[in-house]
Amino acid sequence: MRLLEKTYEASAKSIRDIHVDLKVCLLRLGYCESEQDPFLLCASEIFTNALKHTNRAPTAFKVLMDIHGNKLLFQLIDDGFAFKNFETKHQASKEQSATMKHGVLETSGIGLFLAGRDFTDFTYTRMEEWNHYSLSAPSPFLQQKPSVLIIDDDSAQLDLLTLYISTSYSVQQAVSGQSAMEWLNKTESPPNLILCDVIMQDGNGVDFCLTLQKSKDLALIPFIFMTGTPENLTAKTAENLPVNDFLTKPVRKENLLKIIKRTLSKASQDQRIIGERLDKDITSILSPALPDKIGDYNMALKWQAAEAGGGDIVLHLKGDNCDHIVVMDIMGHGAQAKFFSHSFIGYLNGFLSAQSDVQDPGIILTALSRFLQTDKIGEKTILTAQILTIFKGSALKIASAGHPLPLLQNEAGLSEIQIDGAIPGLDPQASYSSTTLNLKAGERLMLYTDGLMEVGINTDAMEVHERNMKKHIKAQHSTELNNAATEIWNYFSKQTNSAPNDDTLFILLQRD
Numbered sequence: 001m002r003l004l005e006k007t008y009e010a011s012a013k014s015i016r017d018i019h020v021d022l023k024v025c026l027l028r029l030g031y032c033e034s035e036q037d038p039f040l041l042c043a044s045e046i047f048t049n050a051l052k053h054t055n056r057a058p059t060a061f062k063v064l065m066d067i068h069g070n071k072l073l074f075q076l077i078d079d080g081f082a083f084k085n086f087e088t089k090h091q092a093s094k095e096q097s098a099t100m101k102h103g104v105l106e107t108s109g110i111g112l113f114l115a116g117r118d119f120t121d122f123t124y125t126r127m128e129e130w131n132h133y134s135l136s137a138p139s140p141f142l143q144q145k146p147s148v149l150i151i152d153d154d155s156a157q158l159d160l161l162t163l164y165i166s167t168s169y170s171v172q173q174a175v176s177g178q179s180a181m182e183w184l185n186k187t188e189s190p191p192n193l194i195l196c197d198v199i200m201q202d203g204n205g206v207d208f209c210l211t212l213q214k215s216k217d218l219a220l221i222p223f224i225f226m227t228g229t230p231e232n233l234t235a236k237t238a239e240n241l242p243v244n245d246f247l248t249k250p251v252r253k254e255n256l257l258k259i260i261k262r263t264l265s266k267a268s269q270d271q272r273i274i275g276e277r278l279d280k281d282i283t284s285i286l287s288p289a290l291p292d293k294i295g296d297y298n299m300a301l302k303w304q305a306a307e308a309g310g311g312d313i314v315l316h317l318k319g320d321n322c323d324h325i326v327v328m329d330i331m332g333h334g335a336q337a338k339f340f341s342h343s344f345i346g347y348l349n350g351f352l353s354a355q356s357d358v359q360d361p362g363i364i365l366t367a368l369s370r371f372l373q374t375d376k377i378g379e380k381t382i383l384t385a386q387i388l389t390i391f392k393g394s395a396l397k398i399a400s401a402g403h404p405l406p407l408l409q410n411e412a413g414l415s416e417i418q419i420d421g422a423i424p425g426l427d428p429q430a431s432y433s434s435t436t437l438n439l440k441a442g443e444r445l446m447l448y449t450d451g452l453m454e455v456g457i458n459t460d461a462m463e464v465h466e467r468n469m470k471k472h473i474k475a476q477h478s479t480e481l482n483n484a485a486t487e488i489w490n491y492f493s494k495q496t497n498s499a500p501n502d503d504t505l506f507i508l509l510q511r512d
Contacts, residue, residue, distance in 0.1 A: 001384060001402050001450060003029070003423050004065040010058040010078060015047050018063055025065060025426045028382055029140045032188070038118035039074060046076045046133050056081040062130075067139055069454055069462045074119070076133040083131055086124040141331055145170045146264055149191040151180045151208070152226075153200040157249075161195065164253040165260065176200055177208030184218055191221060193264055198227035198238045206238050213242070222267045224259065226251060288314035288505060294323045296394045296512045297439075300485035303505035304493075312449045312503040313345055317356040324361065325388045325507065326352060327403065329449045330381065344381065361387035361399035362434035365424060369401065369432070372425030385424055386447055389434075394511065396437040396445075401430075404453065407473065408437075409444040414474040417445075439511040444481070446473065451504035455496055465495060481510045
């Protein structure tokens with residue numbers, strides 16, 4: 001799934017432009033400033049090195065960013081002189097890295113390797129006169145460890161409690177209710193749970209808890225009190241507050257972990273039940289739907305909504321001389337993302353309906369990208385999109401933005417249609433082109449979302465599943481369209497035990 005693809009003239013000014021484009025892209029992905037720094041540092045080091053320290057300066061830079069399975073892939077490419085002894089210098093950088101502080105780079109050339117040490121992998125290849133520097137990091141859409149905010153004015157207790165739970169939870173520390181509230185008011189990622197001492201020198205936990213209860217954004221965070229003096233009057237007051245649990249110090253590790261797990265499980269269950277009640281009503285109203293036939297094309301649609309996550313969307317827009325089928329995948333995790341994606345459908349539908357008489361899907365995607373770039377709700381949304389336009393007379397046009405490649409099935413087998421484009425809304429200058437398709441009688445086209453192919457605990461497992469899935473799709477070529485869709489869906493359901501981790505959707509079209 002392509003997030004960013006852009007080519008620049010090789011210059012110092014372009015490096016600054018690359019920084020701006022990377023910041024926009026990474027901000028949309030949810031990276032804070034400090035998390036963006038490794039990406040910006042790598043771009044600066046690699047491209048500056050290519051400009052100043054090679055025998056032949058490059059004429060062009062390229063930047064690519066993709067999501068593949070559970071990895072974020074980041075590629076920096078230039079057409080300058082080949083990098084010699086990459087592996088030798090890379091190994092030397094690893095030895096220096098152990099003794100150098102992050103953000104401190106030397107000027108001998110090793111610096112560009114040290115810039116990449118925050119990434120899982122860093123490799124170099126020379127292909128067709130281009131240098132390819134490839135770095136990878138965990139996908140920002142992977143589920144993160146639950147976070148816990150611990151508040152205690154005793155630094156030893158604070159560090160001990162952190163040590164107890166840091167393997168299973170991401171921990172944020174605060175030494176007072178005031179400092180905790182300051183952090184909560186500025187963070188974009190509130191904790192999943194708060195563990196707070198009742199009696200502290202700088203105020204007390206009761207006052208902090210009461211302040212929290214007045215906040216519509218923070219009042220529902222699960223809250224656990226702890227105290228070493230349960231007979232204290234303040235502690236007695238704390239017992240009457242609407243909190244989830246109350247611990248007496250000293251706190252045992254096993255008991256603490258058990259109570260945190262139980263509290264989070266109950267909160268998750270409550271949220272899921274409420275979400276399911278809302279989701280059931282909304283999903284029934286906004287379920288993907290298509291007619292059985294549009295023009296000369298018969299259609300079969302299969303889909304399933306996961307319990308939590310983003311949302312897969314299908315819209316059918318009817319124009320004067322054509323029909324548009326819009327497939328979108330709104331990214332996200334959790335019940336809130338699911339609810340948001342459903343709410344956003346109507347918003348998008350209104351915008352796209354205004355484009356229904358436009359006969360080029362590439363132009364519609366370009367308009368969608370600019371809408372997402374400038375709209376207050378859209379700018380916080382990450383989605384992929386694919387638009388298929390069916391004209392009277394059987395002609396087809398298709399355009400794509402970060403979406404999986406469609407599959408063409410005919411007597412020759414199963415092949416991918418090579419159309420691509422960056423995720424809409426990330427690049428203000430993004431422009432999308434369309435590809436014309438001419439299906440013969442009996443040929444099929446499959447549009448799908450990534451949930452169909454990205455099944456497995458790691459990249460290797462996903463690649464195996466994708467190969468097997470495509471093999472099974474290919475085997476259904478001679479099966480009647482609706483029966484073929486059912487067979488493909490049954491195979492997928494078997495592979496996921498009918499409980500996929502992500503929304504899944506596919507559309508089969510066949511020309512008469």
